[in-house]
Amino acid sequence: MTIRTNCNNNKIYITVIGELENNNEIDELEDVISTLENKKFHITFLGANVIPKNIIERITILQEDNKCNIFVLKRYLFSYLQCLGIKCSYITETLAFKKTDYNLSCEKEKPSKEEVYDFLRNINKAYGYDYTEYQIDSIMRRINISMIRGRISDFNTFREQVLNNQEIFHDLFLDLSINTTEFFRDHEVFSMIKNKILPYLNSYSHVKIWCAGCSIGKEVYSLAIILKEANMLSKTQIYATDINPYVIEEARNGLYSISNLEKAISNYRKAEGEKNFIEYFDINKSYIKIKENLKKNILFFQHSLLSEGRLNEFNLILCRNVFIYFNDSLQEKVLKNFYNSLDDNGFLVLGKSEGIQKNNGHRYFYKYSEKNKIYRKSNK
Ligand SMILES: C[S@@+](CC[C@H](N)C(=O)[O-])C[C@H]1O[C@@H](n2cnc3c(N)ncnc32)[C@H](O)[C@@H]1O
Structure with missing residues (x-):
């Protein structure tokens, strides 16, 4: 700088x-x-x-x-x-796409899946980000959004610009990253963690949790809140990771728009929160700031679930609403990695529309609560 x-x-x-x-x-x-x-x-x-x-x-x-x-x-x-x-x-970007007039009415033919796979393989070679096993339909929609944003109608021109200009790839990277999240999202899952999983984990002297694909941090702070209310936060180490370095920065900042506060309070109450949700924040005119004492045991860092290096010895892994972007074979690879990263008897929590059926997950996990997509590590 x-x-x-x-x-x-x-x-x-x-x-x-x-x-x-x-x-x-x-x-x-x-x-x-x-x-x-x-x-x-x-x-x-x-x-x-x-x-x-x-x-x-x-x-x-x-x-x-x-x-x-x-x-x-x-x-x-x-x-x-x-x-x-x-x-x-x-202020307007100087280095953005070469501004070809984008006219939806003369939109060129859409690229085939094969062309898109080839593009993704080249992105991996050029920038080390591997999207080849993400859900292809979702990737194609995001590429389309990126082309519209860049006002470029021809896929081959777009492809060349992305592969030859890191700034343009960066814009596509952000379009490929879907970061939707909320505090106490799917409150029943948090109730179950609070009422069933934490009492079990409390028998350990030290607890290790991984929140994978944590986005801007609302999920991991929700977890920190229930751990605090269970008097377990001080003996817990939480790793909060995401592929996108900017959401990690936002998560570290812990500043959130005040406009979603009511929904967050309602989710917290439904998740059987014991206090007043806003006690965990300092309130500014237009944003709220998470209190520093909730951050102490959280380690935020950029990490891709596709990377080789392993994080291990976790008692609980949350990876919610990330598998929806992966194909079945990538889901299986990541599940295998979670299996190896969990302690015996460890818990895995997936998102509400995810599971272990189509991805051979039953080889590594068994059901604990199918309704809440909570699984436990199998003994091999
Ligand atoms: C929809 S958000 C889910 C956030 C949070 N887990 C929740 O359920 O509210 C999906 C997150 O997964 C992250 N993600 C996508 N691919 C990833 C990968 N290969 N490794 C780690 N994180 C990834 C995205 O950057 C995004 O922040």
Whole structure:
């Protein structure tokens, strides 16, 4: 990251180039902002897709006092700040697709599945992200969305641009990443974890949980809340992973739009939450912030379920609403990996529309609650 500060016609402009990658860079930017605290300034984020919590909090306060205007280049950051209710202006991408006029009425023929598979194999070679065993229909829909967004109607042109320009691949990567989530999603599952699984795990002196495909963190914080209410959080280590590094940054920040609060409170109550849900947050005008004590035992990091390296000795793995994007053979590979990552008697929780039927999962797991898609590791 580089910070440039300019003064022009009595206006101060700070430009932040690149992602803020470590605490030193965050401190550096905070120092620059501190020196300008009583002046009015414009701040522009050029490379960042997500900015850290401290900076967000700082500039939100300054903006409320009418001291700072925020500009962003990346659409990801733009949506993130908008979602938190922070005013910012979107500046147009310079390096986006070559803007061929996209006209739906003269849309070219759709690519065949074979062409798309070939494209995916080439993406894997060029960038190391393997989508060849994702559900092909969903991948084709996302490619179409990416082409419309990039205003490009010809698949071969799109393909060449993605394979030759990392920025354009990056846009496609974000379109391929579906991050829908909520607090206490499928509340019955959380009730069952609370009433059946946690009492069992409480007999251990130390508990290890993996939340795989955690998206922006709402699922893992829901888990942290029920662990806290069971007085088990302090002896539990939670790994929270996702392939998408930006959702991991959002999860670490723990800032969420206030507009979904009512639904979250209702889910929490239905999941038999024992307290007042908002006690776990600091409430700002337009967003809520998860309390630091819930974060202490959670380790967030980027990790793909397709990678070779193994994480192990878990007592419980949650991987919900991720298998829906995988074909049966990839689901089986990941299930085998979960089998090897679980302790004897360990639990696996999948999403409501997922299971172990069509993917040979019964070789590794048996049913604990089919209704809630909870399974246990088989003894071989
Ligand atoms: C729909 S979200 C589910 C979030 C959360 N588990 C829930 O159920 O609310 C699916 C998540 O899976 C992640 N994902 C997709 N492919 C993955 C992979 N190969 N490895 C790890 N995470 C992956 C996506 O980035 C996305 O955040």
